[in-house]
Amino acid sequence: MTYSKNQRAILTRRSFVRLAGLTTGGIAVVGGYHALFGQSGERAKESGLALREPELLRVRRPEPGVVEAEIVASHTSVTLAGITVQALSYNDTVPGPTLRLREGDRVRLCLINHLEVPTNLHTHGLHISPEVDNPFVHVMPGESRLHEFTVPKGAAGTRWYHPHPHGMVATQQFAGLTGAIVIESSLDEIPELQAAEEHLLVLKDFTILRGEVAASHSFFDWLGKYGNLCLVNGAYRPKLVPQKSLLRLRLVNTSNARPFRLKFQEHPMHLIVTDDGFIEKPVTVEELFLSPGERAEVLIQLKRAGTFNLLHLPYDDGNFVVGSEPAKEEALLTVVVPATPKRLPLPTRLASVDALSPEQAVTTRTVQFGGAIPFNYTVNGKQFDPERVDFRGRLNTLEIWEIENHNGLIHPFHLHTYPFQVLARQDAKSSTWRPEPFPAWRDNINLSGHSKVRIAVPLRDFIGKTVFHCHISEHEDRGMMGVLEVEA
Ligand SMILES: [Cu+2]
Numbered sequence: 001m002t003y004s005k006n007q008r009a010i011l012t013r014r015s016f017v018r019l020a021g022l023t024t025g026g027i028a029v030v031g032g033y034h035a036l037f038g039q040s041g042e043r044a045k046e047s048g049l050a051l052r053e054p055e056l057l058r059v060r061r062p063e064p065g066v067v068e069a070e071i072v073a074s075h076t077s078v079t080l081a082g083i084t085v086q087a088l089s090y091n092d093t094v095p096g097p098t099l100r101l102r103e104g105d106r107v108r109l110c111l112i113n114h115l116e117v118p119t120n121l122h123t124h125g126l127h128i129s130p131e132v133d134n135p136f137v138h139v140m141p142g143e144s145r146l147h148e149f150t151v152p153k154g155a156a157g158t159r160w161y162h163p164h165p166h167g168m169v170a171t172q173q174f175a176g177l178t179g180a181i182v183i184e185s186s187l188d189e190i191p192e193l194q195a196a197e198e199h200l201l202v203l204k205d206f207t208i209l210r211g212e213v214a215a216s217h218s219f220f221d222w223l224g225k226y227g228n229l230c231l232v233n234g235a236y237r238p239k240l241v242p243q244k245s246l247l248r249l250r251l252v253n254t255s256n257a258r259p260f261r262l263k264f265q266e267h268p269m270h271l272i273v274t275d276d277g278f279i280e281k282p283v284t285v286e287e288l289f290l291s292p293g294e295r296a297e298v299l300i301q302l303k304r305a306g307t308f309n310l311l312h313l314p315y316d317d318g319n320f321v322v323g324s325e326p327a328k329e330e331a332l333l334t335v336v337v338p339a340t341p342k343r344l345p346l347p348t349r350l351a352s353v354d355a356l357s358p359e360q361a362v363t364t365r366t367v368q369f370g371g372a373i374p375f376n377y378t379v380n381g382k383q384f385d386p387e388r389v390d391f392r393g394r395l396n397t398l399e400i401w402e403i404e405n406h407n408g409l410i411h412p413f414h415l416h417t418y419p420f421q422v423l424a425r426q427d428a429k430s431s432t433w434r435p436e437p438f439p440a441w442r443d444n445i446n447l448s449g450h451s452k453v454r455i456a457v458p459l460r461d462f463i464g465k466t467v468f469h470c471h472i473s474e475h476e477d478r479g480m481m482g483v484l485e486v487e488a
Contacts, residue, residue: 075089096180103151122164127462158182261288303343379482466483
């Protein structure tokens with residue numbers, strides 16, 4: 001990716017001001033950073049437009065159950081928040097087109113690299129062979145790579161795709177390379193779900209400077225780069241006028257570093273799907289926390305006519321330069337309910353989720369997130385080395401992993417290939433494990449500063465080398481990633 005001279009000068013100047021500010025006292029820096037950050041990124045030129053979903057990826061179905069498609073990564077002009085901007089895109093759109101599949105589909109997905117730099121494609125959250133979903137393979141400029149896989153049973157839900165070339169993820173992802181994967185199954189035919197109005201909300205923050213997504217990283221951006229525009233499907237505060245009184249929202253956090261603490265005004269949300277599938281029955285939540293990489297599906301029963309916002313609430317992720325983000329609650333999406341709706345019921349039963357039994361585990365591993373931030377980030381004291389195998393596992397065994405966060409930043413843990421269940425969590429300054437209230441399949445779990453999480457990982461179906469890492473892409477690029485090899 002290339003930047004204009006002007007843009008480089010601005011970025012350098014901003015970095016200098018931040019560095020200079022740091023020597024004069026922390027409080028001043030936090031305020032100053034916010035002010036600088038807000039001023040240096042363009043403001044939205046459009047808001048309140050009708051909610052639009054990302055385009056569907058155009059696919060061919062040469063025979064029943066077979067899906068073929070191409071995804072082209074390139075440097076193009078797109079519209080974000082009403083601003084024409086140079087970005088990195090999949091098939092000329094940001095977010096990229098949605099890949100809509102069904103369980104059992106045999107997929108031939110070709111990534112074509114029209115960028116000036118190597119890239120690759122990670123199908124985040126899909127339980128497929130690590131030979132296919134392979135972050136070790138880089139697709140060079142002008143080259144392509146075919147991903148052939150079968151969508152596994154039990155995969156219904158919302159996933160996403162993004163680049164994974166080590167050291168280059170943060171800039172490529174920030175510049176726009178993200179897209180959603182929606183997987184359907186017979187569970188979508190549950191009558192209460194059929195009656196719902198479904199919308200996909202791809203959440204991502206951007207900074208736009210002089211007509212380009214400002215994806216390059218200054219020194220402190222390596223703590224985790226935030227954008228000043230929080231967009232839904234590339235739009236700023238779009239508006240939805242629903243036709244039905246039950247909403248099913250598919251939420252994907254595709255930001256590099258920004259977690260979304262979400263609340264829907266005056267209405268509880270009913271969680272039905274976590275990262276990797278349906279839960280047993282809806283769970284009512286007042287707030288929903290989505291760390292980078294995480295997905296959730298919720299139902300919302302609209303109860304009266306009026307205007308209600310999906311809010312993004314302040315959250316301090318421990319990033320001492322950014323501080324709490326947003327500074328005060330912000331609307332991401334406005335829902336206008338035109339007339340008093342007829343209340344539609346929630347489903348009472350979704351899927352059966354067998355809770356994993358930790359007594360059957362063959363080993364317990366420890367994953368310690370640490371490092372000399374923001375210079376380097378480590379797993380168990382080591383930066384990522386693609387040639388080193390950190391953990392060796394056996395196919396068809398169950399493992400317990402205890403993940404520990406040894407600093408004050410959040411670190412969302414992500415494991416490729418093998419979905420897991422969270423068993424318990426331990427907050428900072430506590431020595432008590434809080435058991436997870438219900439079984440759920442996940443591939444991302446947030447660790448707030450100095451917290452711990454215990455997960456159960458069944459190593460099912462596939463052998464090979466795969467990775468686990470922090471899903472703040474800056475931390476991952478600077479080393480917070482390890483290799484798991486599963487052998488027969
Ligand atoms: Cu991290």
